[in-house]
Amino acid sequence: QQQVKQSPQSLIVQKGGISIINCAYENTAFDYFPWYQQFPGKGPALLIAIRPDVSEKKEGRFTISFNKSAKQFSLHIMDSQPGDSATYFCAASGTASKLTFGTGTRLQVTL
Amino acid sequence: EAQVTQNPRYLITVTGKKLTVTCSQNMNHEYMSWYRQDPGLGLRQIYYSMNVEVTDKGDVPEGYKVSRKEKRNFPLILESPSPNQTSLYFCASSLSPPPTVGEAFFGQGTRLTVV
Numbered sequence A: 001q002q003q004v005k006q007s008p009q010s011l012i013v014q015k016g017g018i019s020i021i022n023c024a025y026e027n028t029a030f031d032y033f034p035w036y037q038q039f040p041g042k043g044p045a046l047l048i049a050i051r052p053d054v055s056e057k058k059e060g061r062f063t064i065s066f067n068k069s070a071k072q073f074s075l076h077i078m079d080s081q082p083g084d085s086a087t088y089f090c091a092a093s094g095t096a097s098k099l100t101f102g103t104g105t106r107l108q109v110t111l
Numbered sequence B: 001e002a003q004v005t006q007n008p009r010y011l012i013t014v015t016g017k018k019l020t021v022t023c024s025q026n027m028n029h030e031y032m033s034w035y036r037q038d039p040g041l042g043l044r045q046i047y048y049s050m051n052v053e054v055t056d057k058g059d060v061p062e063g064y065k066v067s068r069k070e071k072r073n074f075p076l077i078l079e080s081p082s083p084n085q086t087s088l089y090f091c092a093s094s095l096s097p098p099p100t101v102g103e104a105f106f107g108q109g110t111r112l113t114v115v
Helices: none
Strands: A004-007 A010-014 A019-025 A033-038 A045-050 A056-059 A062-067 A072-077 A086-093 A099-101 A105-110 B004-007 B010-013 B019-025 B031-038 B042-051 B054-057 B076-078 B087-094 B110-114
Touching: A004 A086, A010 A019, A019 A086, A019 A105, A033 A062, A045 A056, A045 A062, A045 A072, A072 A086, A099 B042, B004 B087, B010 B019, B019 B031, B019 B087, B019 B110
Parallel strands: A010 A105, B010 B110
Antiparallel strands: A004 A019, A019 A072, A033 A045, A033 A086, A056 A062, A062 A072, A086 A099, A086 A105, B004 B019, B019 B076, B031 B042, B031 B087, B042 B054, B087 B110
16 A cells, blocks of 8 residues: 555656656655655665645755645755756655655656 | 665575675664665665664565664565565664654665576
């Protein structure tokens, strides 16, 4: 059972455009929602995270939007750059002391 | 430098031959976990450990064993590997378990092929 559903599976965006990746969760006990970025040959690294007490969090060009009632959250990458080309994973955590990951989105930013 | 070190990075083995993938962290983290990454399935947790001598099953524990005898080390053991365990494996550590806010640091990964 996939508790965190992520879309799209892959995404191609032109340089300077906005990349949007969406995630939906089922478990209402989740209360921590991080996004991880993974470059080829590397392990995932924390990009940005949010708690459900806020609807939006911004760090530089990266923004998480959170909709608690819809049980959805999304990552927006503004002014996307070729260096942003990577695989992005959303994740969620609650009382079970573990992270549940989405299936990943491969982002390619073209020149 | 803060890091999680996995060894080996690449491994090809035959069905049934016991193997161990080592994981070590130098950040004095209490929480460590193992994940496998498969195309289209994302990262799935195999086992996790809250502290020394405290381990528990994740979502896909079948065919795997772990131990946590020292705080820094968390080896993953495949006693009788099978081809369906061919995957990319990641070890991760964090100061405290989720959902406490805190970064999980991942190792570089171990690509395992079982033939």
